[in-house]
Amino acid sequence: xxxxxxxxxxGCVHTGAALxxxxxxxDCLRDGLDDRGTAVAFGALVVLGELTRRPGAEGRETAPLGxxxxxxxxxxxxxxxxxxxxxxxxxxxxxxxxxxxxxxxHIAQGRPVRDHLARRVLTTGFAAVCLHPLYDxxxxxGRGTAYALxxxxxxxxxxxxxxxxAAALAHSRTGWPxxxxxxxxLRATLGIGSAVCATGAVTALAVAxxxxxxxxxxxxxxLLTQMSFRRYAAVRTTYRQTIASLARATEIAGYTPxxxxxxxxxxxREVGRDLGLSEAELTVLEYAALMHDIGQLSLVDPVPAGxxxxxxxxxxxxxALLGGAVVRQTGVSPQVALVVERLADxxxxxxxxxxxxxxxxxxxxxxxxxGPGGALxxxxxxxxxxxxxYAPEVVGSLARVLSRDGLSMPVAG
Amino acid sequence: xxxLPARARxxxxxxxxxxxxxxxxxxxxxPPWWAVALLAALxxxxxxxxxxxxxxxxxxxxxxxxxFLLPPSAAALVAVPGALLGPVGRPPRGTRRLWRAAQLVLxxxxxxxxxxxxxxxxxxxxxxxPGALAAAGAAVVAFCLVLTLLDGGILALAERVPARRAWRxxxxxxxxxxxxxxxxxxxxxxxxxSPYGPVAALLVLLPMCVSWWVFGQYHREHAAHQAxxxxxxxxxxxxxxxxxxxxxxxGHASMMIARELGLEDERVEVLRFxxxxxxxxxxxxxxxxxxxxxxxxxxxxxxxxxxxxxxxEMVRGISFLGxxxxxxxxxxxRLDGSGYPYGLRGSQIPEPARVVAVADAFDAMxxxxxxxxxxxxxxxxxxxxRCAGSQFDPRMxxxxxxxxRRFGWHPAVTADETGAPPPRPPVSSAPGAHR
Numbered sequence: 001x002x003x004x005x006x007x008x009x010x011g012c013v014h015t016g017a018a019l020x021x022x023x024x025x026x027d028c029l030r031d032g033l034d035d036r037g038t039a040v041a042f043g044a045l046v047v048l049g050e051l052t053r054r055p056g057a058e059g060r061e062t063a064p065l066g067x068x069x070x071x072x073x074x075x076x077x078x079x080x081x082x083x084x085x086x087x088x089x090x091x092x093x094x095x096x097x098x099x100x101x102x103x104x105x106h107i108a109q110g111r112p113v114r115d116h117l118a119r120r121v122l123t124t125g126f127a128a129v130c131l132h133p134l135y136d137x138x139x140x141x142g143r144g145t146a147y148a149l150x151x152x153x154x155x156x157x158x159x160x161x162x163x164x165x166a167a168a169l170a171h172s173r174t175g176w177p178x179x180x181x182x183x184x185x186l187r188a189t190l191g192i193g194s195a196v197c198a199t200g201a202v203t204a205l206a207v208a209x210x211x212x213x214x215x216x217x218x219x220x221x222x223l224l225t226q227m228s229f230r231r232y233a234a235v236r237t238t239y240r241q242t243i244a245s246l247a248r249a250t251e252i253a254g255y256t257p258x259x260x261x262x263x264x265x266x267x268x269r270e271v272g273r274d275l276g277l278s279e280a281e282l283t284v285l286e287y288a289a290l291m292h293d294i295g296q297l298s299l300v301d302p303v304p305a306g307x308x309x310x311x312x313x314x315x316x317x318x319x320a321l322l323g324g325a326v327v328r329q330t331g332v333s334p335q336v337a338l339v340v341e342r343l344a345d346x347x348x349x350x351x352x353x354x355x356x357x358x359x360x361x362x363x364x365x366x367x368x369x370x371g372p373g374g375a376l377x378x379x380x381x382x383x384x385x386x387x388x389x390y391a392p393e394v395v396g397s398l399a400r401v402l403s404r405d406g407l408s409m410p411v412a413g
Numbered sequence: 414x415x416x417l418p419a420r421a422r423x424x425x426x427x428x429x430x431x432x433x434x435x436x437x438x439x440x441x442x443x444p445p446w447w448a449v450a451l452l453a454a455l456x457x458x459x460x461x462x463x464x465x466x467x468x469x470x471x472x473x474x475x476x477x478x479x480x481f482l483l484p485p486s487a488a489a490l491v492a493v494p495g496a497l498l499g500p501v502g503r504p505p506r507g508t509r510r511l512w513r514a515a516q517l518v519l520x521x522x523x524x525x526x527x528x529x530x531x532x533x534x535x536x537x538x539x540x541x542x543p544g545a546l547a548a549a550g551a552a553v554v555a556f557c558l559v560l561t562l563l564d565g566g567i568l569a570l571a572e573r574v575p576a577r578r579a580w581r582x583x584x585x586x587x588x589x590x591x592x593x594x595x596x597x598x599x600x601x602x603x604x605x606x607s608p609y610g611p612v613a614a615l616l617v618l619l620p621m622c623v624s625w626w627v628f629g630q631y632h633r634e635h636a637a638h639q640a641x642x643x644x645x646x647x648x649x650x651x652x653x654x655x656x657x658x659x660x661x662x663x664g665h666a667s668m669m670i671a672r673e674l675g676l677e678d679e680r681v682e683v684l685r686f687x688x689x690x691x692x693x694x695x696x697x698x699x700x701x702x703x704x705x706x707x708x709x710x711x712x713x714x715x716x717x718x719x720x721x722x723x724x725x726e727m728v729r730g731i732s733f734l735g736x737x738x739x740x741x742x743x744x745x746x747r748l749d750g751s752g753y754p755y756g757l758r759g760s761q762i763p764e765p766a767r768v769v770a771v772a773d774a775f776d777a778m779x780x781x782x783x784x785x786x787x788x789x790x791x792x793x794x795x796x797x798x799r800c801a802g803s804q805f806d807p808r809m810x811x812x813x814x815x816x817x818r819r820f821g822w823h824p825a826v827t828a829d830e831t832g833a834p835p836p837r838p839p840v841s842s843a844p845g846a847h848r
Contacts, residue, residue, distance in 0.1 A: 147609060148612050191623060191626070191627070197619075202604070205607070206600055206603065209538075210539050213539070217596050221621055222620055224593055225627065235634045238732065239641065245728055245730055252694070252697040327644075329644045331637035331640025331641050332637060
């Protein structure tokens with residue numbers, strides 16, 4: 001996908017990460033490794049974490065074990081009661097080498113790893129830089145509980161930075177608004193991120209007390225968390241597929257043209273993204289868009305070509321209410337049903353999601369059978385639409401999204 | 414079943430008495446009371462928060478950390494407030510609370526005794542850690558053994574589950590999760606006694622909590638997913654009133670056949686979905702045809718016979734359905750090749766489709782349709798046996814006959830327990846089954 005402007009920020013982040021990585025590797029090669037056993041053990045854990053990484057949604061932390069191992073190595077001041085001697089550069093060097101090694105299968109399969117590696121290097125470096133000067137001065141020796149709290153605080157700060165970095169990278173890659181991206185990143189951090197933080201801190205402390213034995217013992221609960229997340233992701237996927245199938249019901253029944261629901265959902269999501277909706281709101285929007293025509297199943301005879309946008313307002317409202325009743329049966333969140341019910345209301349009274357679905361649906365129906373150049377004409381019709389039918393800000397955003405994608409909506413076959 | 418049998422009451426009373434004896438401290442012991450209070454508060458508070466946030470899981474790591482940290486009687490005391498105060502699902506609530514407290518006290522006491530016997534007292538250092546790990550492992554096994562022994566007993570006495578079935582598989586099933594809790598508990602204990610103190614120990618609980626939270630989310634999403642599958646079926650019901658409840662009942666009959674054939678649980682579940690969704694393609698048939706009374710013309714019949722293909726078209730995007738999709742497409746094939754849509758014969762017909770075909774015919778015969786009245790179950794089974802070999806797979810017919818003989822056929826009751834989320838009544842609670 002071509003970004004709208006040269007992603008300057010992306011370049012900066014990658015260059016910074018590469019510089020840090022290069023310096024650290026050089027330093028490690030020149031001076032050799034201190035505490036070799038510890039370095040190898042942590043490195044192995046990072047490799048394991050990277051190997052079990054799965055590509056996730058938009059750069060979420062998908063290798064929690066790798067992240068926790070890298071962070072706890074950055075925070076490690078003692079091992080089994082003995083002070084350690086590795087510096088910041090060794091931390092970054094070991095983590096980078098291990099991450100690269102663990103990423104080999106991913107690179108071989110052609111998955112993108114550069115953003116992931118850049119984030120890993122920068123966050124690990126950040127945590128190490130925060131704490132290592134303090135170790136070197138001996139300021140933390142014998143500080144018990146205060147030390148534990150300090151570690152947790154540094155890790156929380158690290159994750160804040162990581163969320164910022166991730167949001168910035170996503171923003172510069174996709175051009176989506178920064179605010180909602182950051183909000184989604186922070187929300188994701190609260191879930192798996194806090195588990196990774198706590199595990200990182202606890203592992204560093206536990207290694208300090210009982211030595212490297214703590215590593216395998218601690219990986220187990222985190223692996224469990226990782227597995228739960230994966231099962232959750234899997235059930236979400238099948239759920240989405242089922243909703244999409246339900247949406248196809250109107251197509252199979254001959255009420256709407258093939259692919260209509262899917263196209264409206266995809267375009268609505270883009271528009272919602274452009275208007276700055278959060279991830280949770282986007283899910284509601286997507287489900288509502290997929291099921292926006294479901295009320296037509298209650299009609300004995302189909303509306304010609306399923307084009308509800310041309311029906312009288314009263315009939316549109318009746319279909320919307322019927323649809324809401326079906327959606328309420330489906331177990332999706334009641335917000336989705338609310339959106340579907342309000343689809344035909346005047347736009348001043350509608351929730352944002354309903355405005356978006358309504359405008360996108362009308363666009364799809366109008367553009368579909370207008371032939372070449374239909375897209376522009378449909379957009380123009382929406383702009384001129386009678387007052388209160390389509391929300392101007394949604395139509396504006398739709399125009400932006402369409403011009404970005406080069407008006408490449410597939411025409412219904 | 415709300416009133417407990419007398420034997421079960423006696424069993425609970427014995428357990429409670431034994432637990433009370435376990436709580437008596439050894440005369441010389443002087444437990445660190447603040448640690449006991451902190452852990453007990455943590456266990457009780459954690460349980461309450463978990464119940465409110467609909468997390469799944471119990472705070473066993475706290476109990477096990479207590480077992481590794483404290484003298485046995487004090488460790489057992491940690492479980493008491495949480496077990497007595499925590500929420501319970503069903504009445505009789507008082508007895509359930511008492512039972513839970515007694516069970517946990519006995520289990521924790523056993524674990525603590527084992528750990529004290531095998532492990533070294535005092536803070537664990539790097540050199541002693543392997544020994545502590547082994548002792549903790551033995552303690553976890555003891556904990557799990559006591560829990561499952563007591564659990565099996567109450568199942569046998571209160572729920573009248575046959576004794577062998579009550580205990581079968583209970584121990585191996587619960588050992589793995591409790592072992593993970595044991596690891597977390599050991600780490601808590603180690604950090605608690607280290608210079609970093611209880612704060613560091615509390616951090617251990619955070620990943621566990623996140624894991625439970627995700628698990629709870631998973632279950633919620635799973636329930637929503639099941640409801641959506643039902644909605645898919647209800648969309649058919651909107652068009653065709655006669656099928657109301659039919660889908661759920663065919664799902665149930667398919668499940669009974671699959672169980673009887675000894676299939677794995679996963680395939681049984683897939684077959685249930687296959688039964689539920691087999692007629693989903695009727696969405697593509699015009700409503701006027703579905704609702705038509707009286708005989709159909711050959712033309713109309715051809716249109717209705719398209720429904721397996723429509724159905725397959727709908728569900729083919731749902732990957733978890735697996736072989737259920739083939740069942741939707743082929744459930745009207747016959748063994749002699751005279752069925753539709755493809756006229757497959759014998760073993761060409763996928764196994765799930767042969768199961769659903771039998772279940773579908775059985776329910777069609779035992780419920781009232783516009784063209785025929787419901788027939789009694791034995792008559793329907795005899796009819797199926799008559800058509801076995803030509804129309805149906807004899808294996809499936811035999812399995813259904815055996816399953817119905819063993820468990821009976823109670824569709825209206827049994828369809829309710831198939832895991833629908835409580836706020837929505839499932840399809841088959843509509844009176845369709847008795848019309």
